[in-house]
Amino acid sequence: MAAYVQDVIMLLGDSLTQGGVEPYGFSQRLSATYVRKLDVLNRGFGGYTTEWAIPVFEQIFAKQHEQQHVPKVRLLTIFYGANDAALAPSPQHVELPTYKSNLTKLIHMVTSPSSQWYSPETKIILIAPPPVNPVQWAEHIGGVSDRKFEVTKLYAEAVKEVGATEGLPVVDSWTGIWDKTGHDQSKLPTYLSDGLHLTPAGYEVIYDGIMKIITETYPELHPDKIRFVVKAWDEIDYKNHRQSLVIGA
Amino acid sequence: MAAYVQDVIMLLGDSLTQGGVEPYGFSQRLSATYVRKLDVLNRGFGGYTTEWAIPVFEQIFAKQHEQQHVPKVRLLTIFYGANDAALAPSPQHVELPTYKSNLTKLIHMVTSPSSQWYSPETKIILIAPPPVNPVQWAEHIGGVSDRKFEVTKLYAEAVKEVGATEGLPVVDSWTGIWDKTGHDQSKLPTYLSDGLHLTPAGYEVIYDGIMKIITETYPELHPDKIRFVVKAWDEIDYKNHRQSLVIGA
Secondary structure (H helix, E strand, O other), X not given: OEOOOOEEEEEEEOHHHHHHHOOOOHHHHHHHHOOOOEEEEEEEOOOOOHHHHHHHHXXXXXXXXXXXXXXXXXXXXXXXXXXXXXXXXOOOOOOHHHHXXXXXXXXXXXXXXXXXXXXXXXXXXXXXXXXXXXXXXXXXXXXXXXXXHHHHHHHHHHHHHHHHHHOOOEEEHHHHHHHHOOOOHHHHHHOEOOOOOEOHHHHHHHHHHHHHHHHHOOHHHOHHHOOOOOOOHHXXXXXXXXXHOOOOO | OEOOOOEEEEEEEOHHHHHHHOOOOHHHHHHHHOOOOEEEEEEEOOOOOHHHHHHHHHHHEOOHHHXXXXXXXXXXXXXXXXXXXXXXXXXXXXXXXXXXXXXXXXXXXXHOOOOOOOOOOOEEEEEEOOOOOHHHHHHHHOOOOOOOHHHHHHHHHHHXXXXXXXXXXXXXHHHHHHHHOOOOHHHHHXXXXXXXXXXXXXXXXXXXXXXXXXXXXXXXXXXXXXXOOOOOHHHOOHHHHHHHOOXXX
16 A cells, blocks of 8 residues: 655646656656656546546546545646547547536636535646647548647637636647747647657647746746655764654654 | 545665656656556655665555555565665665665565555565666766675675565566676666666666566566556447446446
8 A cells, every 4th residue: 555645746638648658758757857746647548538537537536525535636737639629520529619618627626615626735737739730640540630730729729718717827739839840730740749649849848838837837836846755865864764764754 | 636546556766766757767667558557656765775765664655554545556666775785884885684684674564464564465576786887886976986896786686585585576687787788897888877877778677577577477467457447438438428437337
């Protein structure tokens, strides 16, 4: 059994979050940045949309009455849209207004005092989906692309609208990556491995965006502000190590 | 708050475990291999020895009466020796017999039915320290090396002895890496970044050793035998998604 000693960062999303565990993914980078400070819980589920995320999030985020026994989620990233933006009749397709209201529901679960999942110490960062490259994606799936560049763009813009309404910071990976290409679709493969998923360079845009928001909006979560839970070895009182190693003392 | 939904792999050790969160480290690789199946909790503390590990482990591994609320540790790796093998008068130095008895204490905390931390569902893998390269290490610290090749070798052999006595599998990274060099010390920098810590190639020996033991000794922990906690998106009943997404149903 693992005792609860470290608070956590929870990454909620689809395959773009799940794939963040790979080398140079944003989940891996956060794990390295916050090692010995916060555990990173990857809750990325490939293929998922906001519609399917809601019943899952109800089960993976603790309710208030369970909170005393479980790690505090200090930071929650919410990163959907790559699948919601799939074109009908894909089972993944979520209408744009529903996508926005689903994102809002996920946020209010955590931020609304009347919610069973209310968690005022959880800071939230929204992440907009990156651009999609239908040329690469069609090649990858060996058929007609079920994503369109202009459609995914609308879903990315919707995240910024939800962020503005809710007063939450957004990592606009769509604009970040698109600007890096110089608005040249042929440069997208630097950031997208198959037209939909991110390369290490694409993940760098996400990670850098998260760290910039932490620095500017949630400075108490900056890694420099969070101490090692288990102290540095050269701070141990070697003659009295057992007492010196009491966590939190 | 993060609800307890996934069991965990806990990696207990020193900087060689802590550094495993970097790209291609064994912690990162396990996170990727077990994504959506088991969370990886990195409990590597740079500079730590078995002597300091015991009071820390007493706090980070849940006691029996706490077990109902916390994730089960399905796999525990114990990886010390790189610092215990530091030469006296280093404060890190732990005498060889003490090192062995400390490792045994850590193991018995989990395996002994009379222990407060008894956890029969936790499988244990011991990891022996890799070879040290005093030439690289002296250069890195800018002084006389406080580690010796032949001394660290004794600590690695001690892990195998403890494993044999306790009936536990050992990743013998010392022999694994030394054999890969063709017993040529000048080849060690392929596996050691500074003479003490591991490169991605060094971590590959650790990761491959862990996966080999899982396959042969703990097959129930093989990733192919553990289902996604949250089901694959193409297994969702789209017409009845809320009921279909009940975890564990």
